Amino acid sequence: MNEFLIVGGGVIGMMTALQLADAGHGVTLLERGRCGREASWAGGGIVSPLYPWRYTRPISALSRWSEGFYPELALRLLEETGIDPEYRQKGLLYLGVEDEARAMDWAREVGKPLERVDADFLYRKEPQAAPGFGDALWMPTLGSIRNPRLGQALRARLAAMPRVTLEEDVTVTGLRVADGRVTGVDSEQGRWSAERVIVCGGAWSAGLLASAGVELPVRPVKGQMILFRAPPGLVERVVLLDGRYVIPRGDGRVLAGSTLEEAGFDTSTSESARASLRDSAIRIIPALADCEVEHHWAGLRPGSPDGVPMIGAVPGLANLYVNAGHFRNGLVLAPASTHLLVDELLGREPIVDPAPYRLG
Missing domain, CATH: 3.30.9.10 (D-Amino Acid Oxidase, subunit A, domain 2)
Structure with a gap:
């Protein structure tokens, strides 16, 4: 049984897997299509909210932390994979x-x-x-990154990491729940079990959590x-x-x-x-x-309401976590929001106050 099972192979899911693997943990990532091909591919790649002064403090806090992360990440991925995410400042x-x-x-x-x-x-x-x-x-x-290339580079890096298992073309149909604990997921291609499950399914996250009776305001x-x-x-x-x-x-x-x-x-x-x-x-x-x-x-x-992502443990179901609802700023907020969730998963000091992003 893997330590962590991530549902969703966009930038949020892949960055989460990368950080967990960097910290020495085993991760399986399930993606309904090919990693990095949904919203992560379709966006523009601006590393800032469009008009940052019009956003709430929770979004600004994640954005400010994330902006300084991309130059380092782009250089790392280029060195490790040969794929240039083309960060331009x-x-x-x-x-x-x-x-x-x-x-x-x-x-x-x-x-x-x-x-x-x-x-x-x-x-x-x-x-x-x-x-x-x-x-x-x-x-x-302000910088921008070529988000399709970023997705390609993240996927290539994860595929080369022995602690990471990538499973693409897997359609997850529901969460497996027993005695108030999530033990894994069911899919059209089979069952996966894990000690902890993380939902990073973007616009599809609400439907997956609904299978376990959890209402997530993501559309x-x-x-x-x-x-x-x-x-x-x-x-x-x-x-x-x-x-x-x-x-x-x-x-x-x-x-x-x-x-x-x-x-x-x-x-x-x-x-x-x-x-x-x-x-x-x-x-x-x-x-x-x-x-x-x-x-x-x-x-x-x-x-999501106000565009503030929901990050952290899902109340009422042990071993279940979510990172979803980033609206127009998924790529912008990805480094900070994934780091914040991994901080919680690994018991580290959080990079920002986690309270504004908690569910329930």
Whole structure:
């Protein structure tokens, strides 16, 4: 019997497995498809909430801890796997911010570099940004990571670790409960037992916990994105305007996102969303009008009340833990939220106060 059984092979599940294996523990990870191919793959990879001053303190606490973790993780994974997650720290430009005073107050409070810059600065940084802006907000420390490559690298690292067993294409159907204790899971492919079970199933977490009579307020929220094939250097850093954004990759490609749709588990794309995303991207970088839209996809975020993830032991069922409900910030919060859960699992001093994330 394994010490730990993780259900869900996204960035949250894989980072949890990596930390437990690093600490010398045996882990089995079950994934319904292929690891890193759901929300972890579908997002944009900005290593910050879009407008961090608009979020609650629990989200900010995890975000601040996580941001400094990605450069080290990217270098480690590149060295260990040969796969480059492409962490880029080139800053972020905010255009047309209406609550600038609130943003600056937040930056002073948390000690985050954020400044108001003039048009000369803006267009030196991004010459192709839409003309006519007299100023912008500039966050120089913000980074982005190529999340599909991050998922590939995490999967490759786990596959090479002797204490980790990856089981993909496993559809978990329910939790196994006896005498108030969770002993494992049932799946279409068989049964797995473990001393402790950790649910990291993203938008599917609520359904799994419901099989044991636990109500988890997590729902799928669809987000559509598009990818432009652009010449290298057209866009160098993340740029935001009116809640939409463009994110450059090292090879020149530019992501644009994203929609927010309450559509259940539907992952279909729509022409109206494609057109809206393209229009938003061109409003930010007009030259994208001449670039091909190479790809269009949708993913399912794990929506939750206020976007605060639920992390820790599940009340009323021994040996069951959850890490879910990160909404739009799963990748942003993954390092801190997984570290916080592993702190609880291994009896370590927590990196932040765990109380705001507890269930029940």
